[in-house]
Amino acid sequence: MAKNKEKKDRKKGPVLVIGLLTLVVAILSFLFSTLEIEGSQTTIANGTLESSLITVKNVLSVDGFRFMIGNAVSNFKLLEPLVYLIISLIGIGICEKSGFLKVLFGPLRKVKLNLVIYITILIGMISTVMGDYSYIFLTPLVGVMYKYIGKNPVLGILTLYLGITLGYGTGIIFNYNDHLIGMLSQESAQLTVDPNYKYSLFSNLYIMIISTIVVSLLSTCIIDKFLVPKLSVRHTVEEEELNVSKKAMLASLGFGLCYVAFIIYMILPLKSPVAGILLDHSAERYMDQLLGANSPFGNGLVLIITFLFIIFGYIYGKVSGNIKNGSEFSLGLSKNFEGLGFLFVITFFASQMFAILDWSNLGNVVACRLTEFLNGLQFSGIILIVVFFIVVILMSILLPGTMQKWNLLYPTVIPLFMRSNITPGFTQFIFKIADGIGKSITPMFIYFIIMLAFLEKYRTDENHQISVFGTLKLILPCIIMIAGVWLLLIILWYVIGIPIGIGTYITL
Numbered sequence: 001m002a003k004n005k006e007k008k009d010r011k012k013g014p015v016l017v018i019g020l021l022t023l024v025v026a027i028l029s030f031l032f033s034t035l036e037i038e039g040s041q042t043t044i045a046n047g048t049l050e051s052s053l054i055t056v057k058n059v060l061s062v063d064g065f066r067f068m069i070g071n072a073v074s075n076f077k078l079l080e081p082l083v084y085l086i087i088s089l090i091g092i093g094i095c096e097k098s099g100f101l102k103v104l105f106g107p108l109r110k111v112k113l114n115l116v117i118y119i120t121i122l123i124g125m126i127s128t129v130m131g132d133y134s135y136i137f138l139t140p141l142v143g144v145m146y147k148y149i150g151k152n153p154v155l156g157i158l159t160l161y162l163g164i165t166l167g168y169g170t171g172i173i174f175n176y177n178d179h180l181i182g183m184l185s186q187e188s189a190q191l192t193v194d195p196n197y198k199y200s201l202f203s204n205l206y207i208m209i210i211s212t213i214v215v216s217l218l219s220t221c222i223i224d225k226f227l228v229p230k231l232s233v234r235h236t237v238e239e240e241e242l243n244v245s246k247k248a249m250l251a252s253l254g255f256g257l258c259y260v261a262f263i264i265y266m267i268l269p270l271k272s273p274v275a276g277i278l279l280d281h282s283a284e285r286y287m288d289q290l291l292g293a294n295s296p297f298g299n300g301l302v303l304i305i306t307f308l309f310i311i312f313g314y315i316y317g318k319v320s321g322n323i324k325n326g327s328e329f330s331l332g333l334s335k336n337f338e339g340l341g342f343l344f345v346i347t348f349f350a351s352q353m354f355a356i357l358d359w360s361n362l363g364n365v366v367a368c369r370l371t372e373f374l375n376g377l378q379f380s381g382i383i384l385i386v387v388f389f390i391v392v393i394l395m396s397i398l399l400p401g402t403m404q405k406w407n408l409l410y411p412t413v414i415p416l417f418m419r420s421n422i423t424p425g426f427t428q429f430i431f432k433i434a435d436g437i438g439k440s441i442t443p444m445f446i447y448f449i450i451m452l453a454f455l456e457k458y459r460t461d462e463n464h465q466i467s468v469f470g471t472l473k474l475i476l477p478c479i480i481m482i483a484g485v486w487l488l489l490i491i492l493w494y495v496i497g498i499p500i501g502i503g504t505y506i507t508l
Contacts, residue, residue, distance in 0.1 A: 015346055025059065025353065025360065029059040029064070033058035043411060054368055076352075078355075082351075085343075088306055089140055092141055092144065093333050096313075096336055097335040098242075098322050098323055099317065101144050101148065109148075116156075118220040122216045126173070129175050133301060152232055161448075163219070166437060168402075168439065172209055181410075185424040188411050193419065201287075203503075204504070208501075211486075230474060242322050247319060248319035249316060269286060282294065283295075310333075340453060346449055364404075367409075370395055371409055375412050380420035382491055389434045393441075396434075398444060422494075422508070437482075441472065
């Protein structure tokens with residue numbers, strides 16, 4: 001029966017499946033609206049807790065049809081991840097055309113596959129310091145890397161997706177979401193339980209570092225045993241006639257380092273010429289100045305990294321002779337767009353699905369009902385942790401956005417855990433891990449859709465079509481086992497009670 005469903009999924013193809021999922025969202029919105037299923041959202045405003053009702057808007061109504069028809073173009077235009085991806089592909093394209101990436105990844109040809117998988121996972125987990133930009137740059141880059149080292153790019157892209165998504169809540173370095181979540185946690189804690197509570201970015205430092213090491217090693221073993229046998233490991237590619245030059249590599253790295261040093265200088269809060277010009281000086285905290293909504297650095301990070309790739313590619317290409325003139329350079333910028341026509345098709349239909357889901361409020365109402373369910377339980381300790389873990393995963397299926405979920409959760413979940421003697425720092429760590437696991441199993445996540453497009457680009461087996469549920473079925477065993485590792489690690493840390501960060505513990 002399962003095989004028949006997968007065959008039907010493959011015959012329909014991702015675009016038709018996305019269309020069917022959109023129809024499911026529309027039908028659910030009709031049922032929720034008809035049955036008047038609502039959600040109660042608690043927010044913090046002016047230092048007090050306030051409650052408001054969220055209702056589901058019926059997609060199968062006059063207003064729903066007007067929204068679908070009238071906003072189809074703007075829904076696609078407003079899909080920011082696609083715009084960022086296009087910009088990143090420009091830089092990666094010239095790096096590939098120039099031969100820079102071929103030389104850079106060349107030494108990995110002699111490395112064993114399990115070590116390559118470990119490197120991919122570890123880079124994916126650490127790269128979450130960039131937030132969602134990690135998907136945008138690393139997905140195409142890892143595809144090229146695996147191609148040049150003679151390994152299956154499909155394996156590389158799936159491994160990277162698991163590394164970033166399942167490791168999204170950790171990493172050796174915190175990201176901007178950690179800062180935003182922490183500030184909201186502090187607001188809730190001070191209002192409801194402890195007026196003196198202060199959040200620190202280093203509150204989860206120890207557990208982040210240790211869990212990154214442990215989970216990356218165990219994830220490598222899991223992927224090597226359960227994913228690798230399902231895919232052909234070897235990948236042959238036509239050798240491109242590109243000159244190899246140590247001089248070109250040194251020159252490109254030298255110019256690249258100078259560029260990075262200059263960018264770092266422009267984000268330092270110093271009173272000197274040029275220093276700090278990429279910061280938002282209207283913000284008070286340095287993290288907000290660096291990565292806030294109005295920060296030139298935060299808003300331009302994709303462009304900054306793309307220019308770095310362009311420098312690497314142009315300098316290497318010119319010095320090595322692989323790029324002879326301006327025409328070759330211009331064409332090289334589009335190198336990584338080859339075979340990606342499907343990306344624009346699938347993201348167009350996915351953008352409609354995301355917009356319709358968001359307009360209907362279906363995800364928000366389901367998340368509110370799950371939050372109410374959690375708050376109504378009289379659990380504490382390990383049982384509370386496990387239930388919260390599962391609830392966040394379920395929320396993420398229809399509401400994959402990290403901050404969207406936390407905005408619904410933090411006013412009531414932080415005091416709930418604090419009254420169970422669990423610190424806000426540990427609570428938000430559990431949330432981030434469960435959030436990543438939830439993202440990994442839902443087709444409602446934009447980067448899952450983008451991943452499908454890159455899998456299609458590198459697919460070589462005509463008999464094995466890329467599909468939505470086929471891909472989920474392929475990676476689901478790994479997701480379940482890695483999720484089990486995460487939950488076990490969280491419970492063990494809770495039982496042992498060792499510090500989770502600098503001066504912070506699991507319990508109050």
